[in-house]
Amino acid sequence: MADLNPISLWRRLLALPNESRTKTIAVAFLVSLFSALLVSGAAVTLKPIQEANRAAERQARMDAMIAALPGLAEILKTSGADTLETRIIDLDTGLEAEGVDPASFDARAAASDPQTSIALLPDIDIAGIGRRGNLAQIHILKDGDDLSLVILPVSAAGYASTIHAYLALEGDLNTVAALTITEQRETPGLGARIEEAAWQALWPGKQIADANGEIRLAVVRGGAVSEYEVDGITGATRTGNAVTNMIGFWMGEHGYGPLLDNLRAGRL
Amino acid sequence: MARTLRHLLAPIIDNNPVTLQVLGLCSALAVTTSLLTALTMSAALTAVLVMSNIAISAIRHHIPNSIRLIVQITIISTLVIVIDQFLQAFAFEISQRLSIFVSLIVTNCLVMGRAEAFAMRNPVGPSILDGLGNGLGYSLILVIIGIIRELFGAGTLLGLVILPAVKDGGWYTPLNLMLMAPSAFFILGLLVWAIRSLRVEQAEPKEFPLTDEPERRHG
Numbered sequence: 029m030a031d032l033n034p035i036s037l038w039r040r041l042l043a044l045p046n047e048s049r050t051k052t053i054a055v056a057f058l059v060s061l062f063s064a065l066l067v068s069g070a071a072v073t074l075k076p077i078q079e080a081n082r083a084a085e086r087q088a089r090m091d092a093m094i095a096a097l098p099g100l101a102e103i104l105k106t107s108g109a110d111t112l113e114t115r116i117i118d119l120d121t122g123l124e125a126e127g128v129d130p131a132s133f134d135a136r137a138a139a140s141d142p143q144t145s146i147a148l149l150p151d152i153d154i155a156g157i158g159r160r161g162n163l164a165q166i167h168i169l170k171d172g173d174d175l176s177l178v179i180l181p182v183s184a185a186g187y188a189s190t191i192h193a194y195l196a197l198e199g200d201l202n203t204v205a206a207l208t209i210t211e212q213r214e215t216p217g218l219g220a221r222i223e224e225a226a227w228q229a230l231w232p233g234k235q236i237a238d239a240n241g242e243i244r245l246a247v248v249r250g251g252a253v254s255e256y257e258v259d260g261i262t263g264a265t266r267t268g269n270a271v272t273n274m275i276g277f278w279m280g281e282h283g284y285g286p287l288l289d290n291l292r293a294g295r296l
Numbered sequence: 297m298a299r300t301l302r303h304l305l306a307p308i309i310d311n312n313p314v315t316l317q318v319l320g321l322c323s324a325l326a327v328t329t330s331l332l333t334a335l336t337m338s339a340a341l342t343a344v345l346v347m348s349n350i351a352i353s354a355i356r357h358h359i360p361n362s363i364r365l366i367v368q369i370t371i372i373s374t375l376v377i378v379i380d381q382f383l384q385a386f387a388f389e390i391s392q393r394l395s396i397f398v399s400l401i402v403t404n405c406l407v408m409g410r411a412e413a414f415a416m417r418n419p420v421g422p423s424i425l426d427g428l429g430n431g432l433g434y435s436l437i438l439v440i441i442g443i444i445r446e447l448f449g450a451g452t453l454l455g456l457v458i459l460p461a462v463k464d465g466g467w468y469t470p471l472n473l474m475l476m477a478p479s480a481f482f483i484l485g486l487l488v489w490a491i492r493s494l495r496v497e498q499a500e501p502k503e504f505p506l507t508d509e510p511e512r513r514h515g
Contacts, residue, residue: 042358052360059355059367063374070378074385081388216326216395 086210090167090179090194093208097177097196097232112167112179115296122286124296125163135165135181148282155277156185156270166287168296175199175291180284184274187266189213191222191274197236201288204245207231219267230258236279243279246272303425307433309495313406314437315488316498320406323397324438325480331454334442335435336390337397340383342431344375344401345410349427351375352415359416368411373402406434441483449474 044051094112116128138144139161147159167179176199183192191212196205207228214220221227235255236245244256247268252259260268277283290296313319320341327337351371352359359367380398383391391398401407410430415423446452451459451468460466473479492498 046358046360047362051358052363055355055358055360055367056363059370063370066374067377070381074381077385078381078388081384085388085392213395216397220395 082211086192089208089210093179093194093196093206097205112169112177115166115168117164117166117284117287119160119162119164119282119284120286122284122288122290122296128163130165133163133165135161135163138163152282153277154273155183156273157183157190157277158185160282164284166284171199175201177205178291180278182274182278182283184270184277186212186214186270187219187264188215191267191270193271193274195275195278201291202236204231204234204236214264214267218261219264221261221264222267222271227259227261234258236275243276245275245279300422300425303422304429304432307426307429308436309433309491310498312433312437312491313409313430314434314484315491317406317409318488319409320404320434321484323400323404324434324441324484325477327394327397328438328441328445328480329449329475330393330446330452331439331442333390333393334438336383336387337394338431338435338438340379340398341401341404341407341434342428344372344379345407345431346424346427347375348372348407348411349415349423350420352411353418353420353423356416364416365408365412368408368416369402372407372411376401406430437484437487440487441480444483445474445479449479 041051041054046052114130116125116130116133117123118125139157139159142159144163145159145161148157164181166181167177168175169177177196178201179194179196181192182195183190185191189212191209191214193207193209195207197203198205209223209228212220212223214222230252233255234245234257237243238256246257247260248257249260249265249268279285279288287296307313311317314321314324323337323341327333348368348371352368376399379401380391383394383398410427414426418426443453446454447458448471451457451461451466451470457464457466459468462469471479
């Protein structure tokens with residue numbers, strides 16, 4: 029009859045020579061188990077606080093972007109609105125989603141939940157994001173009845189992380205008013221420089237699509253020579269390509285394409 | 297008592313992990329652009345070092361030799377991830393500025409070196425002191441470099457204006473070089489030189505002395 033008392037089993041395990049196979053496997057297993065428990069415990073318990081921090085950071089960056097946009101403060105003052113309208117958009121139809129409260133809408137959670145998102149096929153998914161939420165939260169500013177600014181959240185898989193950004197478009201829906209990167213963990217000193225104000229300052233005034241409607245805005249190597257090109261960062265080609273793909277995907281028919289059509293037609 | 301204290305005090309100057317053993321340089325260069333990031337990094341590394349020394353020393357009799365390095369790395373990386381999670385939760389802004397360098401503590405030879413050289417062979421008490429001493433030695437160098445770089449690169453210390461910069465109406469023109477990585481090398485080099493001039497025993501013997509004789513070829 030084998031002795032199954034856990035304390036004596038434990039003693040026998042400890043008494044084994046260190047080089048025995050059983051003890052090697054047991055030690056490896058126990059160390060991994062404790063490490064896994066610690067890491068997942070810390071990750072799970074601290075996640076709500078981290079999420080709150082990230083949300084505050086996103087909000088702060090959007091506020092900073094709006095504050096930096098030229099002329100926006102005057103429009104806000106003359107239109108009498110003290111802030112932007114927040115809308116929840118159904119991306120497939122490009123129309124406002126009914127019955128969703130913007131205050132409680134969590135775009136990140138919705139984009140990863142299979143119930144509220146769709147898987148993107150590889151040939152569509154040029155931004156490499158895997159899944160796209162059915163709904164998106166956008167911000168609109170109107171001057172009277174004219175559209176003066178649309179702010180769209182966009183994202184793409186970068187070199188080492190998922191890049192999240194806000195793209196602000198002017199009233200013609202083709203001119204970039206601003207691009208602000210809200211979250212990225214690219215290589216410090218290279219790809220991470222997309223977060224620098226100097227690089228983001230290259231974006232305002234760039235055109236997204238040409239007269240035929242083809243999306244041409246891209247981050248290029250070398251110097252930008254046209255209004256469809258933005259200077260790339262040396263040593264960060266893949267991060268630059270990710271930003272290009274981000275614009276390409278989200279401005280296209282599987283991103284905000286239907287919404288932009290509706291906005292142009294005045295249906296929203 | 298004196299011998300116990302040596303574990304704590306020796307690594308601070310006499311056997312400093314950065315200036316004598318020249319370990320942990322990557323982070324020492326990367327996070328010292330300001331004093332606050334240097335202090336945070338120092339605290340994070342010291343905490344990881346002390347805790348990994350405790351954990352490894354406590355189970356040292358039961359770590360099979362064949363997998364000892366992977367066991368050490370597992371313990372160290374666990375601690376680093378936990379510390380990184382804590383920073384992201386409670387010091388979000390600083391953790392953004394430290395970016396990946398907190399996670400890179402895993403690959404810091406200093407932590408691995410103390411685990412392998414000291415904690416594997418010594419009881420928990422001395423291992424704590426050794427971890428703390430080495431952590432403080434690393435911190436000392438980071439803080440010195442951080443003070444010099446932030447003071448001369450931005451005219452501030454911990455964000456407080458010490459030397460009013462020209463662009464804010466003061467008289468001081470910040471040295472932009474101080475905010476770039478090479479300046480950390482210069483300061484570190486000068487520190488090593490200063491310490492080895494004061495403590496001559498730290499200077500290493502020349503391994504390949506220069507000679508006047510041209511090298512002879514042996515057929």
